[in-house]
Amino acid sequence: MMNRFSNPVLMKELKLRFRAFKSFSGLMFYLAVLCIFVVGFLMIYTQFSGTAFFRPSDSFTMFSVLSVLQMALVMFITPGLTAGAISTEREKQTLNILLTTTQSSTQIIVGKLVSSVVFLILMLVAGLPLYSLVFLFGGVSPSQYVTIFLFYLVTLIAIGSIGIMFSTITKKTIVSMIATYGAMIFLGGITAFFFFIGVSMDQMATGYAGTQNLMPFSPITYFWVSINPGALMLSILYPEITNTIDSLVGISFPIWVVYLIFYLLITVGCLAIAIRKLRANMKTNR
Amino acid sequence: MMIEIQGLTKKYGSFTALDNLNLSLDEGVVFGFVGANGAGKSTTFSILATLLSPTSGDAFINGKSVVREPKEVRKQLGYMPDFFGVYDQLKADEYLDFYGASYGISYSERQVLIPQLLELVNLTHKRYEYVDLLSRGMKQRLCLARSLIHDPKVLILDEPASGLDPRARVEMRDILKHLKSMGKTILISSHILPELAEMCDEIGVIDNGKLIAHGNVQTIQEQLQGEKRIIVKVVHQLEKARVFFEENPHISSIEVADEKGEIAFNYRGTTEDQVNLLRKAMLADIPIYSLTEEEKDLEDVFMAITKGADVK
Numbered sequence: 001m002m003n004r005f006s007n008p009v010l011m012k013e014l015k016l017r018f019r020a021f022k023s024f025s026g027l028m029f030y031l032a033v034l035c036i037f038v039v040g041f042l043m044i045y046t047q048f049s050g051t052a053f054f055r056p057s058d059s060f061t062m063f064s065v066l067s068v069l070q071m072a073l074v075m076f077i078t079p080g081l082t083a084g085a086i087s088t089e090r091e092k093q094t095l096n097i098l099l100t101t102t103q104s105s106t107q108i109i110v111g112k113l114v115s116s117v118v119f120l121i122l123m124l125v126a127g128l129p130l131y132s133l134v135f136l137f138g139g140v141s142p143s144q145y146v147t148i149f150l151f152y153l154v155t156l157i158a159i160g161s162i163g164i165m166f167s168t169i170t171k172k173t174i175v176s177m178i179a180t181y182g183a184m185i186f187l188g189g190i191t192a193f194f195f196f197i198g199v200s201m202d203q204m205a206t207g208y209a210g211t212q213n214l215m216p217f218s219p220i221t222y223f224w225v226s227i228n229p230g231a232l233m234l235s236i237l238y239p240e241i242t243n244t245i246d247s248l249v250g251i252s253f254p255i256w257v258v259y260l261i262f263y264l265l266i267t268v269g270c271l272a273i274a275i276r277k278l279r280a281n282m283k284t285n286r
Numbered sequence: 287m288m289i290e291i292q293g294l295t296k297k298y299g300s301f302t303a304l305d306n307l308n309l310s311l312d313e314g315v316v317f318g319f320v321g322a323n324g325a326g327k328s329t330t331f332s333i334l335a336t337l338l339s340p341t342s343g344d345a346f347i348n349g350k351s352v353v354r355e356p357k358e359v360r361k362q363l364g365y366m367p368d369f370f371g372v373y374d375q376l377k378a379d380e381y382l383d384f385y386g387a388s389y390g391i392s393y394s395e396r397q398v399l400i401p402q403l404l405e406l407v408n409l410t411h412k413r414y415e416y417v418d419l420l421s422r423g424m425k426q427r428l429c430l431a432r433s434l435i436h437d438p439k440v441l442i443l444d445e446p447a448s449g450l451d452p453r454a455r456v457e458m459r460d461i462l463k464h465l466k467s468m469g470k471t472i473l474i475s476s477h478i479l480p481e482l483a484e485m486c487d488e489i490g491v492i493d494n495g496k497l498i499a500h501g502n503v504q505t506i507q508e509q510l511q512g513e514k515r516i517i518v519k520v521v522h523q524l525e526k527a528r529v530f531f532e533e534n535p536h537i538s539s540i541e542v543a544d545e546k547g548e549i550a551f552n553y554r555g556t557t558e559d560q561v562n563l564l565r566k567a568m569l570a571d572i573p574i575y576s577l578t579e580e581e582k583d584l585e586d587v588f589m590a591i592t593k594g595a596d597v598k
Contacts, residue, residue: 011387015380016375092373093370094371094373096370098388101360
């Protein structure tokens with residue numbers, strides 16, 4: 001029964017990852033960045049006196065900026081962890097041997113993804129003591145933190161899946177890494193750019209028509225903002241932003257629903273491609 | 287039949303890597319695959335190891351098709367590629383444990399198997415050493431142990447002794463002999479086939495994707511007997527001997543070594559012709575004191591069979 005659910009690749013990856021010095025140095029770097037930020041924030045808000053007030057609203061600002069910073073770090077680290085998952089095995093000439101075992105392609109790909117996700121969750125959990133400072137000063141509800149954590153989880157699994165897919169379909173890790181960071185820049189930056197262009201065009205169109213009071217209706221612009229991680233994070237932290245977005249695109253459907261569906265589809269699609277392409281030289285992929 | 291290859295063909299665009307390969311091997315046979323680089327050995331092995339799909343044809347390992355039942359085939363065979371890597375930061379026993387788990391072997395069984403396999407490949411003393419710190423020969427042996435972890439019926443070993451020093455080669459050969467005695471069906475390709483000739487029951491010579499010769503070592507060598515190299519030693523009258531042999535229609539490529547008193551030539555004729563040649567030489571008063579046939583090993587067999595072929 002245990003054998004049925006065991007994943008040797010996952011166990012091996014976890015063992016190797018937690019034995020590698022670079023994992024701990026990476027974790028240390030991550031926590032150091034968060035520490036520097038939190039201490040710096042507190043110092044600035046208390047004007048380096050150590051006796052000034054720190055209001056709950058200030059605490060919320062710290063939470064917001066900390067969340068954005070953590071998101072940026074996660075988005076920066078995830079491709080590094082996943083984009084070499086399969087291509088490194090290929091480069092080290094261990095992949096062929098692995099593929100002649102009776103493990104299925106699904107087991108191998110899922111093992112690789114979960115090991116990376118587990119490490120990223122460890123990073124997020126390791127940052128909890130720093131977050132606890134926010135709760136110390138109030139202003140943030142635990143449910144808000146849970147929502148943010150779920151948002152991280154969905155996003156990092158999707159980016160991880162993109163990394164694994166590129167790692168499977170490209171021969172070299174460096175190419176896979178560039179492609180994954182490219183996809184991440186598209187999702188994080190280019191979509192925001194497209195949103196702003198869409199909004200500008202809508203405003204120009206309504207301006208020319210001389211119908212200033214006409215509500216715009218732009219599903220494409222809505223789509224770009226819905227799949228942007230930054231936009232969703234801001235809407236979680238500041239729910240009033242949702243009303244602004246609604247008025248800009250003329251659609252009042254919660255963007256988190258579209259975000260969740262889109263990123264789940266990306267995850268499933270990328271994993272399916274990776275599983276299919278892992279044994280690309282075989283007609284049947286079993 | 288333990289291995290049955292039927293019309294196996296692999297094409298990469300217009301290039302044909304394997305051309306209608308047919309081969310049948312019984313259980314327990316040790317088959318040596320001889321061929322130049324790019325001749326099609328590794329392609330054949332990759333198809334058998336379910337890493338590559340054939341363009342046409344099929345191969346069966348213990349009755350299971352590599353095309354239709356790859357997972358079943360993987361249970362039946364152990365594969366050792368010509369080039370392979372190891373995971374840094376895994377110890378020798380962990381390395382075997384990982385692959386054991388990958389074949390679905392339970393933890394308790396693995397705990398029994400791992401020491402036995404390490405003993406088989408003489409690596410018991412390296413059980414808790416990191417794999418990347420082992421020597422090349424040790425890594426090769428560990429990889430061999432890895433390919434045996436699920437007790438496969440068939441072993442596919444692609445150049446298992448490449449890059450090894452003479453001692454490591456001898457160790458590898460001894461292990462293979464032991465595996466042969468265990469009744470494993472072994473397909474092996476190697477640049478040191480002459481050394482392995484004594485343990486190969488059959489050999490196949492592949493060139494440009496085609497199996498151009500197949501049979502036991504003796505048969506293949508006999509194919510070469512049509513032209514053998516004979517070395518004759520004479521006490522004196524070397525020039526007279528040279529003229530005598532030159533006149534014989536079965537003889538070609540004469541080489542004379544004055545300092546040794548030796549004449550070497552290629553001889554194409556029957557055994558009776560050879561007896562007559564010797565008799566005539568005696569009658570012609572040529573003082574022959576030694577006549578030997580140059581021994582041909584598998585390397586010579588390969589060189590002779592692929593002579594003139596477009597070897598890539």
